[in-house]
Amino acid sequence: MEQLEINILGCGSATPTTKHFLSSQVVNLCEKLYMIDCGEGTQLRFRAQKLSFSRLNHIFLSHLHGDHCLGLPGLISTLGLLGRTTDLHIYAQSEAEAVFRPLLDYFCRENSYQVIFHAFDPVKHALIFEDHSLKVSTIPLKHGVPSAGFLFEEQPKSAHILREMIDFYQIPLSQINAIKNGADFITLEGKTIQNKLLTRPADPPKKYAYCSDTAYSEKIIPWIEGIDVLYHEATFSDRDIARAKETNHSSARQAALIAKAAQVKKLVIGHFSARYPDESILLQEAQAIFPATVLAAEGMRLKV
């Protein structure tokens, strides 16, 4: 998986139903898996989607409501039973460790790997994770409890070297990486060939944001401006806007307004309330404002 891909494991809200599992997604980049949220049943969906437990090393928790994190103890237990030895990193608010540690100490005491909690402050936008291919930062959201979304950004990529120029100038293999990273090429005759003649620009880094749970909040717009894909919660239809406000959730229309204002390329709505047997009303409501909207669904794989 060279390309950033999102796997939706669950996109229901509050309680699991026969239609939807609870919130969880996996961001897949270069066959490393980064999980966002972990509602009850996440490990089941993870397995059903044939994802590899051994490629999962990082879990990001948006907030500490049960429907977003009560699958964590079971998942951690299962990883232990599978013989895992690699550390598992969990990025969450500071309370998470205090809340989960006693349970893990009891049920996972025979695990042969460590669970390491990394605390972040959900009210601040900050870089909380970085490796050679990806960086993750928080997006402060507006919810009844502290809640943070996550912005996943690919690291800047190298330029593409032009195959025909390699052949034409007989560029040795040893210099390819330098040229991809911007170097000019000097021929045996001492002539300088400018980098721009040898390459075409790198693909822009792909960007994905997960914003759930949140009420309508224009404050998030600067952080998600122009990104490729935005997952924004749309728990309710706008006809239930009073209920949305009361519970600090968004309507599908509000999700679309955010996507439009931020000029994102694609919107995925999810975190559906069980009150809508036919979610096409949510889709229509969002598409009326932001046509490039799709409904999340369990099993969905989305190339960013």
Next chain:
Amino acid sequence: MEQLEINILGCGSATPTTKHFLSSQVVNLCEKLYMIDCGEGTQLRFRAQKLSFSRLNHIFLSHLHGDHCLGLPGLISTLGLLGRTTDLHIYAQSEAEAVFRPLLDYFCRENSYQVIFHAFDPVKHALIFEDHSLKVSTIPLKHGVPSAGFLFEEQPKSAHILREMIDFYQIPLSQINAIKNGADFITLEGKTIQNKLLTRPADPPKKYAYCSDTAYSEKIIPWIEGIDVLYHEATFSDRDIARAKETNHSSARQAALIAKAAQVKKLVIGHFSARYPDESILLQEAQAIFPATVLAAEGMRLKV
């Protein structure tokens, strides 16, 4: 549901798979639901089997391994979100409350009902629950950690009154209950009609036992002698008996030996290891010793 019925919600072991959910069952009597064990995903299966959350007031936990109880926080959270106000009673070893309470205090702090833990000693056979229709007692098992099975026994029932005798003696409605409970009937002429002429004996109380997790243990036989249905774990095939011993589990053959020695009427085997894609080898192994054996399965409803 006048008759005792068992609903199998999950009968896998250790980790959930695409084939099996984790351990959980519901004993249904007179439309009251008594849950045994609560692995992750239990609330999903409960809903899928169209059982009513409002009829569930009692949960019995056999032992504190994650695959038997990590569905508890999510279930308790869901009951809260559904607006429950009735107390929920949990029967478990004393450690259970210490382990789960911090998580419940955090995630379920807005619940409008109480969760009440009732501690029992898993190494003793004792009556731990009783109401007008049912009694539940513990069956000490042999496992790596303290583990108890449960014996569910219907309370003794009233005799059946003979319809034709009511008509013949014109027995008034007011005396029916007394006669069902053993009283004779005195006619208007002062003649005593003996109870045995008016009734046929009550059905014997049905008995069901859940024995999981456990290694082979003949000590449990006296408690389950002659019962109607025995659910006994059969995690392994006898060809993996070394692994069964090492992990304090039973083979299908061992489950059948217990059923045979206890002269139970029917054996249900479950808690299957994921290593057997075809569980018919477990069934054949058990049936060779105890023919009245069936394989547990998610969704199974079994009249006792």
